Amino acid sequence: MSDVDEADRGVRYQHMSHWGMFEAQVSDGEVVAVHPYSGDSDPSPALGNIAGSIRNKARITGPAVRRGWLENGPGPSSARGSDEFVSVDWEELTERLSGELRRVIDTYGNSAIFGGSYGWASAGRFHHAQSQVHRFLNSLGGYTRSVHSYSLGATGVIMPRVVGTHWKLFARSTSWKVIAEHTELLVCFGGVPLKNTGVNHGGTSDHPTRGALDALRRRGGCIVSFSPLRDDLHGAAERHAPVPGTDVAIMLALAYVLATEGLHDTAFLASHCVGYDRFEEYLLGRSDGVPKSPAWAEQISGIAADELVVLARRMAASRTMVTVTWSLQRVRHGEQAPWMGVTLAAMLGQVGLPGGGFGHGYGSMNEPGLAPVPYPLPTLPQGLNPVPDFIPVAAVSDMLLNPGAPFDYDGQRLSYPDIRMLYWAGGNPFHHHQDLGRLRRALARPETIVVHEPYWTPMARHADIVVPSTTSLERDDISCTRNDPLLVAMHAAVRPYADARDDYDTFSALARRLGVGEKFTEGRSSQQWLEHLYEQWRGFVRADGGPAPIFDDFWTDGQVRMRTEDDLVLFGDFRADPATYPLATPSGRIEIFSADIDSFGYADCAGHPRWYEPEEWLGGDRAQQYPLHLIANQPRSRLHSQLDHGATSRESKIKGREPLRIHPDDAAARGVVAGDVVRVYNDRGSCLAGVVVDDGVRRGVVQLSTGAWYDPLDPTDPESLCVHGNPNVLTADVGSSSLSRGCTGQHVLVQIERYLDELPPIRAFDPPTITSRSARGPVKWS
Numbered sequence: 078m079s080d081v082d083e084a085d086r087g088v089r090y091q092h093m094s095h096w097g098m099f100e101a102q103v104s105d106g107e108v109v110a111v112h113p114y115s116g117d118s119d120p121s122p123a124l125g126n127i128a129g130s131i132r133n134k135a136r137i138t139g140p141a142v143r144r145g146w147l148e149n150g151p152g153p154s155s156a157r158g159s160d161e162f163v164s165v166d167w168e169e170l171t172e173r174l175s176g177e178l179r180r181v182i183d184t185y186g187n188s189a190i191f192g193g194s195y196g197w198a199s200a201g202r203f204h205h206a207q208s209q210v211h212r213f214l215n216s217l218g219g220y221t222r223s224v225h226s227y228s229l230g231a232t233g234v235i236m237p238r239v240v241g242t243h244w245k246l247f248a249r250s251t252s253w254k255v256i257a258e259h260t261e262l263l264v265c266f267g268g269v270p271l272k273n274t275g276v277n278h279g280g281t282s283d284h285p286t287r288g289a290l291d292a293l294r295r296r297g298g299c300i301v302s303f304s305p306l307r308d309d310l311h312g313a314a315e316r317h318a319p320v321p322g323t324d325v326a327i328m329l330a331l332a333y334v335l336a337t338e339g340l341h342d343t344a345f346l347a348s349h350c351v352g353y354d355r356f357e358e359y360l361l362g363r364s365d366g367v368p369k370s371p372a373w374a375e376q377i378s379g380i381a382a383d384e385l386v387v388l389a390r391r392m393a394a395s396r397t398m399v400t401v402t403w404s405l406q407r408v409r410h411g412e413q414a415p416w417m418g419v420t421l422a423a424m425l426g427q428v429g430l431p432g433g434g435f436g437h438g439y440g441s442m443n444e445p446g447l448a449p450v451p452y453p454l455p456t457l458p459q460g461l462n463p464v465p466d467f468i469p470v471a472a473v474s475d476m477l478l479n480p481g482a483p484f485d486y487d488g489q490r491l492s493y494p495d496i497r498m499l500y501w502a503g504g505n506p507f508h509h510h511q512d513l514g515r516l517r518r519a520l521a522r523p524e525t526i527v528v529h530e531p532y533w534t535p536m537a538r539h540a541d542i543v544v545p546s547t548t549s550l551e552r553d554d555i556s557c558t559r560n561d562p563l564l565v566a567m568h569a570a571v572r573p574y575a576d577a578r579d580d581y582d583t584f585s586a587l588a589r590r591l592g593v594g595e596k597f598t599e600g601r602s603s604q605q606w607l608e609h610l611y612e613q614w615r616g617f618v619r620a621d622g623g624p625a626p627i628f629d630d631f632w633t634d635g636q637v638r639m640r641t642e643d644d645l646v647l648f649g650d651f652r653a654d655p656a657t658y659p660l661a662t663p664s665g666r667i668e669i670f671s672a673d674i675d676s677f678g679y680a681d682c683a684g685h686p687r688w689y690e691p692e693e694w695l696g697g698d699r700a701q702q703y704p705l706h707l708i709a710n711q712p713r714s715r716l717h718s719q720l721d722h723g724a725t726s727r728e729s730k731i732k733g734r735e736p737l738r739i740h741p742d743d744a745a746a747r748g749v750v751a752g753d754v755v756r757v758y759n760d761r762g763s764c765l766a767g768v769v770v771d772d773g774v775r776r777g778v779v780q781l782s783t784g785a786w787y788d789p790l791d792p793t794d795p796e797s798l799c800v801h802g803n804p805n806v807l808t809a810d811v812g813s814s815s816l817s818r819g820c821t822g823q824h825v826l827v828q829i830e831r832y833l834d835e836l837p838p839i840r841a842f843d844p845p846t847i848t849s850r851s852a853r854g855p856v857k858w859s
């Protein structure tokens with residue numbers, strides 16, 4: 078395969094990351110420069126984080142075991158996160174880890190292992206860490222899993238009930254090409270932030286969003302943005318900065334104007350939808366005495382009523398698409414914004430028309446708007462998991478803290494399993510989860526925590542058994558996604574660093590030790606798996622008459638171009654012929670009213686979209702104490718917490734802290750100027766951040782992206798100040814609703830003050846203390 082010895086001769090290695098395709102230039106075992114793929118019209122700045130990432134000081138150089146675990150054996154421990162580590166060799170690691178897996182399974186059963194292992198890991202279909210860990214645990218008899226994602230916790234539950242799918246909303250969305258050609262009015266709730274379209278799960282060879290928005294504007298199309306941040310829609314003709322969390326009230330008011338002025342499409346509502354009448358009772362205030370008028374919405378959102386009236390009329394008179402970013406469902410009552418967005422689009426009657434209707438996730442990720450390929454992906458099969466237990470993904474702390482406790486989820490009453498072992502590969506709960514103090518107390522509960530990681534992330538520091546993984550640049554792989562025309566050879570650029578191993582090799586060795594080697598590997602090496610997955614995929618392409626070279630030619634050429642469906646219109650077939658192409662809902666239609674959801678009787682999710690007042694918003698009592706609404710959105714400078722130590726991410730920091738944007742008036746009221754370090758706090762926790770003053774931020778709102786590595790001033794204290802700026806020390810660990818229990822990390826109320834003490838150093842990227850046995854004498858094993 079790739080000859081990494083070519084490295085020093087200026088050879089460039091083609092590779093793929095979640096934030097784009099590139100060529101890596103290598104010297105002395107390190108990537109020294111990265112060149113975006115020549116076919117990419119708008120490469121992501123996050124590529125700037127890759128150079129220097131292989132031999133970084135934050136790399137895990139070899140297997141390690143937490144000293145307390147080694148000395149005392151498995152068991153709950155609040156020393157996780159502050160204990161030191163003992164380095165062990167691969168032989169000992171394999172023996173101890175396989176022994177512990179055997180013990181937990183024999184003593185408590187497979188459901189005692191939580192293997193949900195949420196996270197993005199790296200691009201590449203075969204070495205995909207979640208697929209690897211799930212396949213491994215399945216070959217041992219299964220594990221407690223998690224469902225849905227931090228990205229789309231509420232959408233993943235509500236949209237299948239409303240439109241019969243959630244993934245088709247992104248993977249088969251109306252293409253940018255069609256929008257650029259047909260849309261007259263693009264009304265965007267949450268904007269279309271270009272910073273996010275750099276990223277796509279599994280990779281991407283092009284970034285067309287900026288070009289498509291420009292083309293739409295050149296054609297005379299008009300873009301309207303609702304967002305508390307001005308730069309969420311670069312170049313919008315009309316901007317509204319609502320109180321965060323009030324978009325549903327705004328959409329209701331637009332719907333109210335349509336209904337009361339007779340501008341709604343009653344024929345479409347009758348032929349393609351169910352339950353409009355029930356919803357209209359609420360909309361007009363017949364069921365609760367509160368008409369959802371523009372004046373009502375103005376009180377809640379701060380958007381002038383007359384502007385909403387004018388906009389609603391324009392929407393009815395134009396080819397209009399209503400889009401809702403994913404951020405709007407990563408909040409309490411997160412179901413309501415996408416549900417109300419579809420309802421508004423249904424009232425306009427343009428669902429399924431070119432350039433009209435509904436979109437969800439334009440500007441959230443690169444995928445929406447990209448043309449799909451018609452073939453299945455060459456993914457590693459994960460096997461079958463016979464364990465029935467599962468949790469909604471963001472209930473991980475709840476589960477660990479409350480074994481046996483009942484919880485509601487999607488109409489079911491379930492209970493949390495009793496977890497003894499946590500197995501994580503390819504994710505960082507200290508990035509993705511809320512209320513990190515609570516998470517730390519939850520992580521003290523299991524008997525053993527295993528983490529596979531290339532880097533000493535905060536999650537690796539909380540592990541008992543630390544397994545060093547390679548990064549994707551250290552191995553050959555194949556990249557392919559459902560909405561990119563290229564199947565791409567990811568050529569290894571450097572040899573594995575220090576004592577790091579591919580997750581596949583670690584799992585193969587463990588599987589052999591546990592007597593399931595053949596089941597896990599099917600007798601294939603990594604190289605043979607790549608060829609096997611490629612051949613399977615090639616079969617689909619050939620059956621379709623497409624070009625499909627043999628593996629060796631693909632590997633040498635580096636890519637295969639596939640056919641794509643370029644003129645896709647979301648739900649176009651359903652619109653044209655609802656009897657032949659019904660939606661996969663109980664009625665086959667858009668469910669503006671869902672009898673099933675209504676029957677669950679949830680206080681926080683009724684049978685039709687409605688406005689719920691959230692706990693964390695500027696209009697509520699809590700804002701008296703914590704008067705700033707913090708938006709914890711996706712970082713511009715990186716993907717999540719990945720390569721936070723990279724150049725682009727580091728350059729964005731202020732005195733080493735994550736930047737926090739604040740309106741000039743709010744800064745002045747606190748005596749804060751640009752470049753200051755502030756303490757951001759509420760009753761859950763506190764962190765430091767570096768101030769950027771920006772009048773593009775709504776008054777009363779501050780923005781602090783996720784992704785700074787959690788860096789506690791006092792690692793023994795779960796509620797410690799994070800000196801680096803991780804907003805999840807502040808966010809509430811509450812679910813979106815009883816229906817979905819999705820992540821609600823996007824919004825939180827805070828207060829801010831200037832930080833006057835001496836600035837503590839950033840230690841997040843320094844490895845923990847690692848001793849060898851000889852340094853402290855032999856370690857007992859109980």
Ligand SMILES: Nc1nc2c(c(=O)[nH]1)N[C@H]1C(S)=C(S)[C@@H](COP(=O)(O)OP(=O)(O)OC[C@H]3O[C@@H](n4cnc5c(=O)[nH]c(N)nc54)[C@H](O)[C@@H]3O)O[C@H]1N2
Binds near residue numbers: 196820822
């Ligand atoms: N407050 C707040 N919190 C949020 C959000 C929010 O909007 N607000 N957004 C949420 C969303 S949408 C998401 S998707 C999550 C993201 O949360 P995560 O997906 O957990 O975050 P990542 O930083 O991508 O973590 C991936 C980890 O995998 C590691 N890794 C990379 N390659 C490999 C490999 O080959 N093997 C192994 N073993 N590991 C590897 C990386 O080093 C990294 O530590 O965060 C969520 N959290």
Ligand SMILES: Nc1nc2c(c(=O)[nH]1)N[C@H]1C(S)=C(S)[C@@H](COP(=O)(O)OP(=O)(O)OC[C@H]3O[C@@H](n4cnc5c(=O)[nH]c(N)nc54)[C@H](O)[C@@H]3O)O[C@H]1N2
Binds near residue numbers: 268
């Ligand atoms: N650069 C970069 N891109 C990414 C990621 C990353 O880590 N880095 N992560 C990727 C992942 S995993 C996902 S799931 C997607 C997430 O996609 P999203 O969840 O859509 O992304 P966010 O940036 O969190 O939020 C988008 C915008 O919504 C706005 N917003 C927040 N609250 C409100 C509100 O109440 N009303 C209105 N109208 N607007 C609001 C914010 O200003 C924010 O900039 O992003 C993906 N793209």
Ligand SMILES: [Mo]
Binds near residue numbers: 227228229
């Ligand atoms: Mo996500």
